[in-house]
Amino acid sequence: MVEIMDTYIEIKSVNVMATTDNPTPPKMTTKNVSVSYDNNRALKNVHLNIAENRVTALIGPSGCGKTTYLRCLNRMNDLIATCKVEGEIKLGGHDIYARDVDVEVLRRRIGMVFQKANPFPKSIFDNVAYGPRIHGLANSKEELDAIVQKSLRRAGLLDEVENRLNASGTSLSGGQQQRLCIARAIAIEPEVILMDEPCSALDPIATAKIEELINELKERYTIVIVTHSMQQAARVSDYTAYFHLGELVEQGETNRIFTAPKNSKTEAYITGRIG
Amino acid sequence: MTDLIQISPLSAKAVPGLTGRYRTERNFQRLGRLAIAMSLGFLMFLIVSISYQGVGAFFKTEIRFDVEPAWHDEAAGDSYALLRHIVREAEPEISGRKARRDFFRLIGADAEDVLRATIPDKKFIWLPASDDMDMAVKADFEEGASRLTEQQLDWVRMLAEEDRTRTRFNMGFLTNGDSRDAERAGVGGALIGSLLTLVICFLLSFFVGVMTAVYLEEFAAKNNWTAFLEVNINNLASVPSIIFGLLGLALFLNIFGLPRSSSLVGGMVLALMTLPTIIIASRVSLQxxxxxxxxxxxxxxxxxxxxxxxxxxxLALPGMLTGAILGMARALGETAPLMMIGMVAFIADPPGSFTDPATAMPVQIFLWSDSPERAFAEKTAGAIIVLILFLILMNLGAxxxxxxxxxxx
Structure with missing residues (x-):
């Protein structure tokens, strides 16, 4: 507990100032969201706002519904036939579950990075270029090259792969693969990036690189990250939401959640007594 | 010295039951090796016996005769007359109608074809021997190995001693169509028929099969209706092939009126048979x-x-292609459905198009295995070798x- 707090205070002090001085407008709002699989409630009446250009961390023990919540935000739950989503989720004021919403348009604006790095078994270039290609973002080979270079640079991968863009994406190391997936996600310039435990399969050095990257990315993108590591939540996020058994127990500025949790369950979790 | 006899606490014997477990493991591995040895043994037996019987089909015996350019002019294009002339000049000591006729039986039915194709300025000519003489030479003049009489066998021995016989690769076996004469009969027609049939079969079944699999696997809702479809596709895969032949006969020939015995209809019937296999293989590789x-x-x-x-x-394509080629290999070996649609007929000319009457390799093997002449037994085994080589090539391609x-x- 003491260790966690030490790490947290060192890194967070700057962010705390920023968030308290300028309350940022919500990029996404969720009201009364409930999700059920085959009549099993996975998520109950969640109210949560996602602040623009901030990192929101979703924490909680396994099976608490944080990944389910994340996958509601870009409608990846649509793929599961038995999954039923109720409530209201808005992106920039528009209901994303409205009848005339096209999921492809939605996912173009809300990118996602998965728990396990999943590059396509194609070249590094093609991995990053795939999104811009299908959305017609580049009119020429030069433009496409520029997008790929820019995305790889923003993902902090360019220096490592610059001379082997034609090598297979799957030939990279685990951490590089995950950064490639981030480059692929930001190549189509989404507004929000959802990250589902992006570091769970990585070693501490690769994790540190990704966390550094998240800090840089939040200048341009709104980030929602699911994590099992409370140190990670403390290090990278501005806001934290604690889920427990399908309910949103507590939310607030990361600083406040970790130093003065209001709910006893939150306190028990962050101090390591449950989880 | 006593400590050498003592069992080390780290040895297998120190743990009760461990040596027994190791013994079971060794026995299991032995059984596995025995099973492999047995299956390899059966396979070797098949290949060796077929090769032994069939390798002769790829070779033919030829006899040398002297010839003068003037004889060609005398015959005036009548190759049969020319042939008689050549034989009469070569063996003047054989007299009498019967003896001459017996000697003439040593010369193959395709000798005339050879004469017709030769330029008339050669000093001598190699003419193919008849199937009976061919069998006698290949059996080393053994008594009873051929239908030749004592007299004919003597002549053959004489020809061999004079160095007037030779054995050559029988190209005709690979290029000719079927024939009543064993010397002329070849698998060329059946090979082309099989090839055309497989082309139709592949074009129809691969694309339809892959699209079916992609739709069912990726787009169709998972409900009772698709479950019902799945059960039926699995059932179709196990329907005996002759049923598909009957369906083809009733549907393609009698209702649609497509040409009988053609590789088009053969391919369509085999496509029906291959479709479920390809659908199942494609779905598995998509999953x-x-x-x-x-x-x-x-x-x-x-x-x-x-x-x-x-x-x-x-990403699923390699699996789909493998499934398709395995299905094709099965289709290549199918005889029953093709017999139903008339591809079992005697067809001498290799098919020139998809609608020409054709036969296929396995049907050719079936037809020849029924022929009484000894030479056809050799041809049957030879055709089996060609079919197996064809299959090996396809699987290698896969x-x-x-x-x-x-x-x-």
Whole structure:
């Protein structure tokens, strides 16, 4: 507990100032969201706002519904036939579950990075270029090259792969693969990036690189990250939401959640007594 | 010295029951090796016995005769007259109608074809021997190995001693169509027939099968109706092939009026038979593509179609192709359905198009195995060798295609 707090205070002090001085407008709002699989409630009446250009961390023990919540935000739950989503989720004021919403348009604006790095078994270039290609973002080979270079640079991968863009994406190391997936996600310039435990399969050095990257990315993108590591939540996020058994127990500025949790369950979790 | 006899606490004997477990493991491995040895043994027996019987079909015996250019002019294009002239000049001591006729039986029915094709300025000419003499030479003049009389066998021995016989590769066996004369009969027609049939079969079954699998696996809702379809596809895969032949006879020939005995109809019938195999193989290879790849594409805003055709199908393609080629290999060996649609007829000319009457390799083997002449027994085994080589080539192709398209991740 003491260790966690030490790490947290060192890194967070700057962010705390920023968030308290300028309350940022919500990029996404969720009201009364409930999700059920085959009549099993996975998520109950969640109210949560996602602040623009901030990192929101979703924490909680396994099976608490944080990944389910994340996958509601870009409608990846649509793929599961038995999954039923109720409530209201808005992106920039528009209901994303409205009848005339096209999921492809939605996912173009809300990118996602998965728990396990999943590059396509194609070249590094093609991995990053795939999104811009299908959305017609580049009119020429030069433009496409520029997008790929820019995305790889923003993902902090360019220096490592610059001379082997034609090598297979799957030939990279685990951490590089995950950064490639981030480059692929930001190549189509989404507004929000959802990250589902992006570091769970990585070693501490690769994790540190990704966390550094998240800090840089939040200048341009709104980030929602699911994590099992409370140190990670403390290090990278501005806001934290604690889920427990399908309910949103507590939310607030990361600083406040970790130093003065209001709910006893939150306190028990962050101090390591449950989880 | 006593400590050498003592069992080390680290040895297997120190743990009760461990040596027994090791023994079971060794016995299991032995059984496995025995099973492999047995299956290899059966396979070797098949290959060795077929090769032993059939290798002769790829060789033919020829007899040398002297010839003068003037004889060609005398015969004036009548190759049969020329042939008689050549034989009479070569063996003047054989007199009498019967003896001459017996000697003439040593010369193959295709000798005339050879004469017709030769330029008339040669000093001598190699003429193919008849199937009876061919069998006698291949059996080393053994008594009873051929239908030749004592007298004819003596002549053959004489020809061999004079160095007037030779054995050559029988190209005609690979290029000729079927014939009543064993010397002329070849698998060329059946090979082309099989090839045309397989082309039709592949074109129809691969694309229809893959599209069916892709739709069922990637797009169709999972409900009772698709479950019912799945059960029926699995059932179709196990329907005896002759039923498909009957269906083809009733549907394609009698109702649609397509040409009987043609490789077009043969291919269509075999496609019906191969479709379920390809659908099942394709669905299995689609199922093997990890969901993470699908999610990656969808999360980038790809549509279902883009996800399937940009990522899933290319990755599943090696499996689909392997399934298709295995289905094709099975189709290549099918006889029963082809007999139902008339591809069992005696067809001398190799087919020139998809609608020409044709026969196929296994049907040719079936037809020849029924022929009484001894030479056809050799041809049957020879045709089996060709069919097996064809199959090996196809399976090799499957392996190579798989290697080419397979991607590592």
């Amino acid at each position: 093997a593509i990890p969901p993470s790849i699908r999610e990656a594409a969808l999360a980038l805003g790809a549509t279902q179609i883009q996800m399937v055709f940009h990522h899933v199908v290319p 392996v190579l295609l798989r290697r080419k398209f397979e991607k590592k991740w």
